[in-house]
Amino acid sequence: MTAQGLISASGADLDIHSGPAAVAPLYVSQPLLPDQTALNSYIEKIWASKYVTNHGPFSLELEDRLAALLHVPTAKLFNNATIGLLVALKLFELPPGSEVITTPMTFAATAHSIAWNNLRPVFVDIKEDDLTIDPEAVEMAISPRTSAILAVHVYGCICDHGALQRLAHLHGLKLIYDAAHAFGAYWNGCPVASLGHASVFSFHATKLFNTLEGGLVTTNRPEDRERIYLLRNFGIKNEEEVVSVGINGKMNELQAAIGLLNLDIFEGEREKRKGLRQRYRQVLGGLDGVLLQEVAEHITQSEQYLLVRIDQEKSRLNRDEIKKKLAEKQIFARKYFYPICTDYEPFRNMPIISKRARPYAQVAKHQVLCLPFHSGVTEAHLDLIAAVFQAC
Ligand code: T4K
Numbered sequence: 001m002t003a004q005g006l007i008s009a010s011g012a013d014l015d016i017h018s019g020p021a022a023v024a025p026l027y028v029s030q031p032l033l034p035d036q037t038a039l040n041s042y043i044e045k046i047w048a049s050k051y052v053t054n055h056g057p058f059s060l061e062l063e064d065r066l067a068a069l070l071h072v073p074t075a076k077l078f079n080n081a082t083i084g085l086l087v088a089l090k091l092f093e094l095p096p097g098s099e100v101i102t103t104p105m106t107f108a109a110t111a112h113s114i115a116w117n118n119l120r121p122v123f124v125d126i127k128e129d130d131l132t133i134d135p136e137a138v139e140m141a142i143s144p145r146t147s148a149i150l151a152v153h154v155y156g157c158i159c160d161h162g163a164l165q166r167l168a169h170l171h172g173l174k175l176i177y178d179a180a181h182a183f184g185a186y187w188n189g190c191p192v193a194s195l196g197h198a199s200v201f202s203f204h205a206t207k208l209f210n211t212l213e214g215g216l217v218t219t220n221r222p223e224d225r226e227r228i229y230l231l232r233n234f235g236i237k238n239e240e241e242v243v244s245v246g247i248n249g250k251m252n253e254l255q256a257a258i259g260l261l262n263l264d265i266f267e268g269e270r271e272k273r274k275g276l277r278q279r280y281r282q283v284l285g286g287l288d289g290v291l292l293q294e295v296a297e298h299i300t301q302s303e304q305y306l307l308v309r310i311d312q313e314k315s316r317l318n319r320d321e322i323k324k325k326l327a328e329k330q331i332f333a334r335k336y337f338y339p340i341c342t343d344y345e346p347f348r349n350m351p352i353i354s355k356r357a358r359p360y361a362q363v364a365k366h367q368v369l370c371l372p373f374h375s376g377v378t379e380a381h382l383d384l385i386a387a388v389f390q391a392c
Pocket of ligand 1: 027028029030031080081082083106107109110152178180181201202203204205206214215332334336
């Protein structure tokens with residue numbers, strides 16, 4: 001297979017700095033961290049007020065800024081996206097034991113959040129072009145027991161929202177997005193936070209916009225604000241009333257302060273990653289058997305991951321060999337997402353509903369490799385990565 005979408009720009013104007021030959025480990029992700037002095041001034045305020053968690057002023061300010069940035073009336077912070085997913089599913093009071101259609105090509109948290117809610121995950125196949133959930137497979141899986149679709153904007157690729165929305169509407173299903181990889185992405189000019197009935201973002205350290213650990217649940221309905229607040233806070237309404245079965249999903253003030261500072265710098269990091277994506281295209285794009293992620297025109301990518309797919313059936317390249325050889329050079333790529341959810345103990349041997357005899361997820365899981373993608377990647381690293389691909 002020939003790689004698609006090779007861009008032949010010179011690269012001269014890209015913001016990829018040259019650096020010394022790579023010796024220190026280079027990881028798939030590197031946390032974007034704010035200036036320490038700036039953080040100190042927040043810490044001084046937190047220490048002075050002694051208000052460190054439980055809906056403090058910085059978390060409230062961050063929520064307001066995120067709601068404005070993402071154009072949604074409801075944006076509630078969480079201590080991580082996994083708890084955010086639990087709450088997003090809980091919000092809709094789906095019938096216990098009902099089925100939630102999802103993708104196997106995702107992080108464990110997606111499927112676990114369904115099972116933790118006493119709901120049943122039903123796995124369906126993914127699209128060949130961008131590895132997001134296949135609406136045709138979703139349609140095949142819908143039954144009278146289905147209550148929701150939990151779709152994932154995996155690697156920052158945005159799901160076929162038009163088709164999923166139509167299906168959800170037609171069958172009276174909730175459409176919830178695991179948008180852990182999609183902060184800053186747009187679909188048809190609209191921030192992805194406003195798609196579907198709810199979206200959940202991860203602000204883990206490995207995410208472009210991060211609060212070290214953290215998450216965000218967004219919806220288009222202002223009335224969800226109060227209910228999500230309660231579910232996030234043990235269901236406590238006031239000192240004497242507990243009105244729902246809530247959990248502790250609160251974000252503390254230190255994390256919120258990091259979020260406020262990172263809000264000012266994440267677009268700069270995103271721009272650098274756009275340049276880096278282009279350099280990866282130049283370096284790897286012409287290699288047989290290497291497929292770089294394509295982005296449709298109506299989508300603005302989040303620039304969260306640099307996914308390459310290595311087609312081992314049509315070329316001499318071997319994904320695991322490349323990963324091993326990179327590691328020998330202290331470059332640590334990751335096989336997100338291999339194994340897939342249906343390979344995990346709790347979901348093992350559950351079928352993947354597909355229009356194909358062999359679900360495409362079973363093919364793709366042997367192809368995927370996420371390469372280091374952050375502003376710590378230098379030209380020297382790119383040279384090393386290219387040399388490994390060429391030698392394998
Ligand atoms: N839905 C989806 C689709 C997700 O991908 C995720 C999480 C979730 C839901 C749940 O979101 P959270 O509840 O986590 O907010 C990482 C992340 O921990 C996880 O957030 C992420 N997805 C998943 C895809 O990747 P690991 O096990 O790969 O992380 P780890 O520790 O191996 O980190 C990767 C590399 O990043 C390391 O090799 C080094 C570097 N790193 C990592 C950390 C933590 C640093 O340089 N500094 C650091 O502090 O799961």
